[in-house]
Amino acid sequence: MTVALLFVFGYPVVRLIMMSFQRTSKGQEVFVGLTNYMALFQDEVFIRAVRNNLTLVLNVPIMVAAALLLAIFLFERIRGWKIYQTTLFLPYLLPIVVVGLIFSYIFQLSGVLNEALIAIGLPQLALDWLGSPKLALWTIMFVIIWKEVGLGVVLFLARLMSVEEELFDAARIDGASWWRIQWHITIPQLSTVIEFFTVISVITMLSWVFNYVYVMTAGGPGNSTMVTELYVYLQGFRYNQMNLAAAASVLILVITGILIFVQFRLRERAGEEETFA
Amino acid sequence: MKPSDKLGRWVGRIVRQAVVILATLMSLFPVYFMVVSAFKTRGEYIANKWGLPTTPILDNFAIAFAGEKFLIRFANSTILTVGSVGISLIIACLAAYAFARMDFPGKRAIFNVLLSLMVVPPVVMLVPLFVSMVRLKLVNTYPGTILIYVGLLLPFSVYLMTNFFRTIPREIMEAAHIDGASSFGVFWRIMMPLSAPAVITLIVVNALWVWNELLIALVFMQKDELKTLMVGITALRSKHYVDIPVTMAGLFIATLPIVVLYMFGQKYFIRGLVSGAVK
Numbered sequence: 087m088t089v090a091l092l093f094v095f096g097y098p099v100v101r102l103i104m105m106s107f108q109r110t111s112k113g114q115e116v117f118v119g120l121t122n123y124m125a126l127f128q129d130e131v132f133i134r135a136v137r138n139n140l141t142l143v144l145n146v147p148i149m150v151a152a153a154l155l156l157a158i159f160l161f162e163r164i165r166g167w168k169i170y171q172t173t174l175f176l177p178y179l180l181p182i183v184v185v186g187l188i189f190s191y192i193f194q195l196s197g198v199l200n201e202a203l204i205a206i207g208l209p210q211l212a213l214d215w216l217g218s219p220k221l222a223l224w225t226i227m228f229v230i231i232w233k234e235v236g237l238g239v240v241l242f243l244a245r246l247m248s249v250e251e252e253l254f255d256a257a258r259i260d261g262a263s264w265w266r267i268q269w270h271i272t273i274p275q276l277s278t279v280i281e282f283f284t285v286i287s288v289i290t291m292l293s294w295v296f297n298y299v300y301v302m303t304a305g306g307p308g309n310s311t312m313v314t315e316l317y318v319y320l321q322g323f324r325y326n327q328m329n330l331a332a333a334a335s336v337l338i339l340v341i342t343g344i345l346i347f348v349q350f351r352l353r354e355r356a357g358e359e360e361t362f363a
Numbered sequence: 364m365k366p367s368d369k370l371g372r373w374v375g376r377i378v379r380q381a382v383v384i385l386a387t388l389m390s391l392f393p394v395y396f397m398v399v400s401a402f403k404t405r406g407e408y409i410a411n412k413w414g415l416p417t418t419p420i421l422d423n424f425a426i427a428f429a430g431e432k433f434l435i436r437f438a439n440s441t442i443l444t445v446g447s448v449g450i451s452l453i454i455a456c457l458a459a460y461a462f463a464r465m466d467f468p469g470k471r472a473i474f475n476v477l478l479s480l481m482v483v484p485p486v487v488m489l490v491p492l493f494v495s496m497v498r499l500k501l502v503n504t505y506p507g508t509i510l511i512y513v514g515l516l517l518p519f520s521v522y523l524m525t526n527f528f529r530t531i532p533r534e535i536m537e538a539a540h541i542d543g544a545s546s547f548g549v550f551w552r553i554m555m556p557l558s559a560p561a562v563i564t565l566i567v568v569n570a571l572w573v574w575n576e577l578l579i580a581l582v583f584m585q586k587d588e589l590k591t592l593m594v595g596i597t598a599l600r601s602k603h604y605v606d607i608p609v610t611m612a613g614l615f616i617a618t619l620p621i622v623v624l625y626m627f628g629q630k631y632f633i634r635g636l637v638s639g640a641v642k
Binding site: 095097098099101102105152155156159160162164165167170172173174175176177179180181182183184185187188189190191192197198201202232236240241244264286289293294296297300301302304314315318319322323328331332335338339342346347349350353 | 375376379380382383386387389390391393394396397400412413475478479480482483484486487488489490491492493494495514571574575577578581582593596597599600607610611614617618621622625629633637
């Protein structure tokens with residue numbers, strides 16, 4: 087197992103860092119210092135990609151809030167909550183590629199959404215959702231939220247189910263309002279799961295959104311939806327700029343590395359009571 | 364109880380139900396759209412995008428099956444999924460047994476490294492893995508791509524199995540040892556039969572992941588006859604002329620194995636995700 091892990095994770099990281107400081111010249115790898123990194127920071131497309139990834143992080147608070155609200159409502163055992171749980175989770179399950187393609191037909195200029203908007207008398211809202219550089223990123227953000235909220239709902243609900251009912255009952259008997267119960271009981275009880283979901287989602291927004299962008303816009307129109315992953319893919323496998331792609335990968339690794347460490351500490355803290363046997 | 368309280372409670376219930384129903388409709392709409400479109404003719408799709416098909420047809424499925432090497436792509440996805448899920452399962456069970464029930468130097472450190480690898484984005488590994496794979500002549504081969512998937516699946520798999528093995532009481536093992544069973548005997552005759560739920564969880568979660576994966580498949584299976592279903596699907600987008608109902612039928616077929624797998628293992632799937640995240 088260690089061999090497989092080293093092959094897939096260990097050795098590549100070393101290679102990656104070496105490559106990011108090299109350039110190929112006459113078939114030889116030559117050390118060029120920070121040249122690749124300088125080139126990245128001068129590349130408008132890369133800057134755009136980083137900015138877009140950061141914009142995507144704005145999704146996280148929306149996802150946490152929506153998942154929290156839905157999980158609380160389902161936990162209050164509204165009629166049919168089990169069916170709702172299953173259907174709300176469905177998007178998380180579907181392949182991003184399939185979802186992305188379906189949504190690109192929904193959001194087409196002559197797609198089903200715009201037809202509906204025109205039919206209800208709002209033609210001024212029938213926009214080119216994926217074809218306009220101003221809108222495309224926001225449309226993709228909507229699809230990402232649509233797909234990822236279900237995970238939050240399931241995680242939060244699972245945690246809530248294991249909270250002792252008496253806590254809620256006691257608060258209700260004391261006449262606490264709905265808001266006070268959520269604020270003083272539900273959210274503190276969920277805090278570790280909320281932290282976990284938040285960190286995981288930030289990591290997702292920074293480094294797991296390739297599929298969405300590749301399928302729906304391929305970075306366009308005019309690089310307006312470029313993200314760092316797509317940049318690495320294009321530089322490395324379309325334009326044959328492996329060293330530039332390596333440098334960009336190192337930057338992604340550093341940023342997600344910090345987050346992975348945070349996530350790891352949270353996990354450790356959550357498992358503190360459980361001793362490592 | 365004051366009448367205003369009663370009214371408030373009633374309004375609260377309605378608001379709750381409305382929010383959840385709205386969210387559910389939004390979750391379902393794209394799936395509904397895909398399914399109904401798959402049964403429409405092109406003419407009907409253009410005239411009637413929202414509604415149910417007036418005269419459902421099955422031709423789209425026949426065309427989708429026949430077109431664009433659909434069956435080959437389907438087979439490729441299946442080979443990669445079965446291969447990588449199977450191999451990672453065997454390795455993960457053996458490793459997890461060691462982590463859960465044996466002592467060896469550096470155990471804790473290795474386990475911690477493993478945990479942090481769970482969320483390393485594959486894109487970071489793409490360039491150096493490609494360079495290595497070219498050198499090993501493993502690009503455009505099933506074993507090469509399966510090897511990468513196995514590596515990416517292992518951290519979560521080992522973590523899940525280790526946690527599960529730890530819940531099996533030591534006394535059972537010790538009793539077997541006293542009766543003269545070897546380490547492997549204990550693993551094979553006692554641990555594995557008790558672990559069926561965890562194994563199912565792992566198979567469902569991992570199979571979904573590999574089936575849906577795009578980036579690795581795109582880079583390491585470039586030859587046309589080796590492309591996976593997901594890679595084949597992305598190619599549809601860039602075409603200027605697309606028969607949307609046929610595409611929808613294709614998407615429907617591509618999604619079906621996942622929905623079936625999920626319905627079969629729903630309980631296990633959710634348990635797997637939750638145990639990976641919450642503990």
